[in-house]
Amino acid sequence: MNILDEIIAYKKKEVADRKELYPVKLLEQSHYFATPPVSLKKYIQRDDLSGIIAEIKRKSPSKGVINPHVSVERTSIGYMQAGASALSVLTDTNFFGGSNDDLMTARKFNFCPILRKDFTIDEYQIVEAKSIGADAILLIAAALPPARVKELAAFAHSFGLEVLLEVHNEEELNANLDAQADLIGVNNRNLKTFELSVEISKQLAKRIPDTVVKVSESGIESVATILELKKYGYEGFLMGQNFMQHARPEIAAKEFIDELKKATH
């Protein structure tokens, strides 16, 4: 069993448990159902921002412990002050050390779009995402049959949530082109082997329709890589570890984004 299979097997059990503990009727009482979402797509395309989706990531299967005691309040505010376009918050606890509380903290202190980074396999998790104040969800093509991707994307849209569809190869991309995703993210990390290469973003770029915002995800470590990916039409850049491995991730993000700004002006 690879790590993605392991995560999905765990999620199935976790979702079943949560449905009992926190029924949908309870989640629906959240005031976030009355709050209009902030568009991830639009913020990524804003000229005054960097295109970077800055992630809060305490640990990961590939890296182990990264920054377990990070202050979500200070880091999320600092990321946005540094010029990030949006936030990504890992809410999975077992494999990534995150939580719904992390996302709710980020929500409380920021007006920007927030991507709920989790392993969505069930409608329940979409209701949950809305109830904690997320603006967008992630759907991973490697974890879902295309028909499920379509159903879950439509369900997310019914709450006004945007969908970032994550692919890692041409087969996954082609099988999900009609999913109505708002953004397509190419994950440079193979979630089954942890192998990392930004070449995969370059290879898949021309296969992604121009109507969809392109995001390159994972393993982005330099401004030069972003400048290169922009030439392939990428507008969004999801970055976690490169910032989170520093004691003060928001300072690392500011230095990075300042360098990016200098290189693009």
Ligand SMILES: O=C(O)c1ccccc1NCC(=O)[C@H](O)[C@H](O)COP(=O)(O)O
């Ligand atoms: O990061 C992992 O080890 C990982 C393993 C299995 C499934 C997902 C995983 N990561 C989620 C992500 O997609 C990344 O957190 C995100 O793209 C940022 O990547 P990075 O900049 O390399 O931290």
